[in-house]
Amino acid sequence: MFVLSWIKFFRGYVYVHLTGYATERFLNLCGSRNILIWNLKPTEDGYYFYISVDGYRSLKPILKKTKTKARILKKYGVPFQLFRYRKHKVFAAGIAVSAVLLFYCSGFVWNIEVKGNSYLSEETILTFLQNENAGFGVPKRNINCEELEEKLRSAYSEVIWTSVKVYGTKMTVELQENLLPEEEYEAKDDTPEDIIAKKDGVIASMVTRTGTPLVTADMEVKKGDILAANKNFGCGSSREHAPIAIKASGISCVIASTFARIFYRNAINIGLAILECDEAAKDIKAGDEVEVDFDSGLITNCTTGKTYKAQPFPPFIQNIIKNGGLMNSIEK
Numbered sequence: 390m391f392v393l394s395w396i397k398f399f400r401g402y403v404y405v406h407l408t409g410y411a412t413e414r415f416l417n418l419c420g421s422r423n424i425l426i427w428n429l430k431p432t433e434d435g436y437y438f439y440i441s442v443d444g445y446r447s448l449k450p451i452l453k454k455t456k457t458k459a460r461i462l463k464k465y466g467v468p469f470q471l472f473r474y475r476k477h478k479v480f481a482a483g484i485a486v487s488a489v490l491l492f493y494c495s496g497f498v499w500n501i502e503v504k505g506n507s508y509l510s511e512e513t514i515l516t517f518l519q520n521e522n523a524g525f526g527v528p529k530r531n532i533n534c535e536e537l538e539e540k541l542r543s544a545y546s547e548v549i550w551t552s553v554k555v556y557g558t559k560m561t562v563e564l565q566e567n568l569l570p571e572e573e574y575e576a577k578d579d580t581p582e583d584i585i586a587k588k589d590g591v592i593a594s595m596v597t598r599t600g601t602p603l604v605t606a607d608m609e610v611k612k613g614d615i616l617a618a619n620k621n622f623g624c625g626s627s628r629e630h631a632p633i634a635i636k637a638s639g640i641s642c643v644i645a646s647t648f649a650r651i652f653y654r655n656a657i658n659i660g661l662a663i664l665e666c667d668e669a670a671k672d673i674k675a676g677d678e679v680e681v682d683f684d685s686g687l688i689t690n691c692t693t694g695k696t697y698k699a700q701p702f703p704p705f706i707q708n709i710i711k712n713g714g715l716m717n718s719i720e721k
Contacts, residue, residue: 401442401466408435409457418451442468498527500559507566508547514562517544529555537562612639615681617673619645623652632656642681644688644699646670657706660714664688669697683707 407415412435419426424447429438435457440448448459471481501518503511518524521540523532534553541551541564550565616635622645623631632655635643643656646667656663662683669688673679677692686701702710712718 397441398466401464401468402439403442403445403461403465404437404439404463405445406432406435406437406460406462407457408460409452409455411455412436412457415451415455415457418455419448422447422451424448424451437462442466495558496529498523498525498529498532498555498558498560501525502559502561503564504561505564505566509545509564509566514541514564517541518562523560529558532560613641614639615673615679616640616643617645617670617679618643619670620647621649622647623649623656625649626652626655629655629659632659632661636661644669644673644679644681657709658715660710660712660717662710664699666697666699669699672697683710 409415416426416429416436424440424444426438426440426444429436445459445461451457452459501515501524503514506514515524518537521537523537532553532555534555537553538551541553541562542548547566548564549567552561552563554561622643626632626649631652636659640661642662642664644664644666647665648656648663653663662681664681664683664686666686666688669690672693672695673690674692677690680689680691681687682689684701684707686699688697688699690696701707709715709718
């Protein structure tokens with residue numbers, strides 16, 4: 390629709406008032422001769438409609454045959470604008486030059502957006518692109534997106550995935566980096582193993598989105614601790630890093646009112662024990678001693694003496710958790 394409107398504007402069209410003896414026959418003849426009219430509105434003495442300049446020029450025999458008259462009320466489009474400013478040659482020339490310059494400039498990159506960078510600053514990426522002759526003001530035809538993606542990964546070892554796309558005059562560079570710089574990883578073999586904390590953890594920082602936090606930064610998380618949470622626990626974590634971090638800190642089980650579905654699946658995949666029990670999640674306080682029987686789903690608060698019943702996992706899921714995750718379970 391938008392393209393058709395621009396085509397009509399560049400070719401020119403007029404708004405017409407049709408009156409006379411046989412206006413309906415006039416419309417039928419226009420249809421039979423493939424003369425396009427649009428936005429047709431009836432009046433007491435005829436019709437109002439829009440028609441292209443070329444179509445209006447072909448109406449003369451039809452008007453004569455149907456004894457009707459077509460009076461132009463308004464004129465639209467480039468032909469009429471040019472005719473109106475025909476004596477202003479400098480103005481017309483300026484419009485033409487501006488159009489040419491606009492078209493010419495649309496072939497260059499004038500905006501660069503960098504996404505997903507954490508360790509690498511935006512200035513570093515922009516400098517890299519400039520050195521590769523792919524920065525601001527570079528012709529789009531000189532930019533090879535696939536080659537730039539490969540060079541970015543080669544130049545920066547912490548970049549594990551890249552995407553370079555050019556839309557209009559904007560280039561978007563998306564990155565995905567390692568969680569830690571390469572030098573912070575310990576060298577180790579490729580043998581699959583569980584991620585297990587070598588010592589008790591300490592909460593470095595925390596963000597409370599809902600509810601009241603029962604722990605604070607710098608508090609220790611001891612091996613075997615049970616984490617009690619509220620509704621939709623794990624919401625916002627679409628990958629396995631969240632349950633891996635919880636398990637690695639020494640948490641033996643998470644009891645929550647409900648779990649986010651992706652977190653729920655990821656927790657099972659990496660062997661983190663989880664149970665849904667709204668009453669237990671609300672009653673358990675920081676410092677309470679809690680025991681969990683995963684076979685029956687029975688939760689016992691040894692501090693208060695209260696017991697709670699959660700829905701236990703079926704045997705095959707319990708087997709996955711006991712073996713330390715899905716991959717370990719498959720190997721066994």
